[in-house]
Amino acid sequence: MKRLLAxxxxxxxxxxxxxxxxxxAASARAGAFAPFTGSWYHHGIHLDITAAGHVYAAxxxxxxxxxxxxxxxxxxxxxxxxxxxxxxxFLNKPGGTTVTGTVVAASDPALDGKSIRxxxxxxxxxxxxxxxxxxxxxxxxxxxxxxxxxxxxx
Numbered sequence: 001m002k003r004l005l006a007x008x009x010x011x012x013x014x015x016x017x018x019x020x021x022x023x024x025a026a027s028a029r030a031g032a033f034a035p036f037t038g039s040w041y042h043h044g045i046h047l048d049i050t051a052a053g054h055v056y057a058a059x060x061x062x063x064x065x066x067x068x069x070x071x072x073x074x075x076x077x078x079x080x081x082x083x084x085x086x087x088x089x090f091l092n093k094p095g096g097t098t099v100t101g102t103v104v105a106a107s108d109p110a111l112d113g114k115s116i117r118x119x120x121x122x123x124x125x126x127x128x129x130x131x132x133x134x135x136x137x138x139x140x141x142x143x144x145x146x147x148x149x150x151x152x153x154x
Contacts, residue, residue, distance in 0.1 A: 032094055036118055040126050040141035043153020046083075047128070047141060053091035055101060055116070058083040061108075072107040087111050091118070123147055 033053045040047040045059035061084040065073035073084040087106035091099050097120040103111050119127045124143035129136070142152035 033091060033099070035097065035120050036091070036094065036099060036126070038143060040143055041152055042139050042141045045085075045139065045141075047126075049091075049118075053099075053101070055089040055091060055118075057085070057087045057089075059085040061085045089116055097121075125151070 031051075033049065033051055036049045037051050038049060040049070044062075045057060048056045050056075060081070061072055061074050063069065063073045063084065065075050065084065071084070075082040075084065085107055087103050087108070089101040089103045091101035093099075098117065100115060100117050103114045103116065106112050114130050117129045119129075121127060121140075124145040126141040126143065127138060128141060129138040131137075140151055146152065
């Protein structure tokens with residue numbers, strides 16, 4: 001999965017039509033995103049946040065791919081499950097322990113353009129929330145130093 005996320009990280013700027021200058025400009029803000037960078041997990045979803053303020057998410061859709069459904073679905077090969085849900089978000093300048101951003105590309109078109117909010121919490125937790133009219137979601141993610149209390153799922 002990390003290879004897939006790395007490949008996406010390298011391909012996304014060109015797929016979105018961003019120049020190398022735009023990506024370089026983002027790296028000038030890198031220090032601001034330090035509290036959020038790294039790998040975060042919750043049962044069925046994994047986030048990688050870069051120092052440049054990009055969020056790469058891979059998650060289980062719990063829908064299997066088939067002859068008629070080839071995208072936004074989970075695949076199995078041997079004993080390995082490959083997550084079918086993917087999205088990428090660009091973050092804005094953080095304010096303290098909070099940062100907002102926008103999903104710019106997703107395997108599920110309904111997520112394109114959604115606003116997200118990330119809040120750092122004590123003990124290596126990160127809360128991801130998103131809202132739209134008639135809908136809201138909030139997920140607690142664990143970092144590598146989070147206590148093993150099953151707060152983030154198995």
